[in-house]
Amino acid sequence: MSATTNNGNGNSLKLYYHPMSFYSQRVLMTLHEKRVSFKKQVVSLFAKEQYESWFLRLNPRGEVPVLTDGVKVIPDSVRIIEYLEDNFCNGQFGQLTPREKGSEESKKIQAFRECLEGLPVAAVTYGTAGNPHLWDNPKLPFTPSRLKQMAEMAKTRHIMIREQAEKNPEFKDALLEKAAAAEHGNLNLNKTPEEMDDVLKKFDVALGRVEEELATHTGDCGGWWLCGEVFSMADIELSILLNRLYLLGHEKRFWAEGKRPHLQAYWERIQQRASFKRSTQFCLRGLQMASLHMALKEHRGVLASLTAALGLAALSYALYRRVNKS
Numbered sequence: 001m002s003a004t005t006n007n008g009n010g011n012s013l014k015l016y017y018h019p020m021s022f023y024s025q026r027v028l029m030t031l032h033e034k035r036v037s038f039k040k041q042v043v044s045l046f047a048k049e050q051y052e053s054w055f056l057r058l059n060p061r062g063e064v065p066v067l068t069d070g071v072k073v074i075p076d077s078v079r080i081i082e083y084l085e086d087n088f089c090n091g092q093f094g095q096l097t098p099r100e101k102g103s104e105e106s107k108k109i110q111a112f113r114e115c116l117e118g119l120p121v122a123a124v125t126y127g128t129a130g131n132p133h134l135w136d137n138p139k140l141p142f143t144p145s146r147l148k149q150m151a152e153m154a155k156t157r158h159i160m161i162r163e164q165a166e167k168n169p170e171f172k173d174a175l176l177e178k179a180a181a182a183e184h185g186n187l188n189l190n191k192t193p194e195e196m197d198d199v200l201k202k203f204d205v206a207l208g209r210v211e212e213e214l215a216t217h218t219g220d221c222g223g224w225w226l227c228g229e230v231f232s233m234a235d236i237e238l239s240i241l242l243n244r245l246y247l248l249g250h251e252k253r254f255w256a257e258g259k260r261p262h263l264q265a266y267w268e269r270i271q272q273r274a275s276f277k278r279s280t281q282f283c284l285r286g287l288q289m290a291s292l293h294m295a296l297k298e299h300r301g302v303l304a305s306l307t308a309a310l311g312l313a314a315l316s317y318a319l320y321r322r323v324n325k326s
């Protein structure tokens with residue numbers, strides 16, 4: 001955890017996130033890329049901490065990431081990234097958009113961002129989990145048992161969100177709206193094989209555009225990133241997306257084994273970048289600790305009774321020995 005930094009207004013940044021969350025990773029990479037220091041706090045999605053009232057007060061939708069800057073609260077990764085670019089842009093911080101606003105490069109960054117931000121990442125993640133015929137070399141943390149768990153979770157997610165709405169009357173409307181979207185709308189993550197074909201096609205089209213663009217970077221432009229010399233916000237979004245697809249085991253479908261050679265080279269290059277490593281190489285031990293924390297929290301009552309019972313048994317035994325001795 002880094003020391004607090006202020007942005008010139010005397011405010012300090014704090015990120016509420018989860019290390020496995022795609023949207024959190026985008027923000028983490030932006031913060032590292034810009035060399036902004038910040039405090040961070042894991043919100044355990046396994047323990048449903050995102051639906052505790054203290055967090056719902058920050059984001060009534062119950063989603064990470066959320067950034068706070070002093071008293072300002074900024075939810076949603078896209079808004080956070082833009083906030084960081086607007087407020088941390090002087091020489092001390094990394095620049096993720098060209099200084100010249102109307103330039104061709106700027107327009108290209110914007111176009112690629114819109115294309116990448118529109119992709120259904122949760123659907124590809126949970127849809128892959130629910131369609132074992134798509135499991136082709138998934139990597140940690142997406143073990144087959146975790147994928148099965150995720151698929152089960154997706155089936156009953158709307159019910160769980162409705163329960164959370166009942167528990168949190170103050171945020172009931174926002175949560176009921178989310179539950180409805182999880183049951184019938186854009187947050188429904190149960191995908192049939194046919195629906196998955198459509199989801200995967202969307203990624204194919206977007207990555208096809210990326211490959212076309214990368215293929216134009218020849219000669220003097222050989223060292224360019226996606227939209228030019230500047231490592232931009234579009235690169236952050238692309239890197240975190242490639243990472244998710246790789247962990248799900250979709251690299252052969254989208255770029256490896258000669259499918260999209262320029263994208264393959266980009267993927268190899270991005271894995272060397274410090275900000276990418278720092279935002280994506282989460283510690284599995286940390287996740288195990290989070291699961292343990294969740295189990296302890298869930299069974300707090302049982303554990304307290306067990307400890308009391310053991311204490312009582314020890315006391316009775318000590319008394320018995322004492323009485324027998326005398």
Ligand SMILES: N[C@@H](CCC(=O)N[C@@H](CS)C(=O)NCC(=O)O)C(=O)O
Pocket residue numbers: 020021022023024045050062063064065075076077078
């Ligand atoms: N549009 C939001 C999406 C955030 C989001 O869906 N976060 C997921 C984790 S990747 C989450 O917190 N899910 C918990 C839940 O919905 O219960 C963003 O860009 O930040």
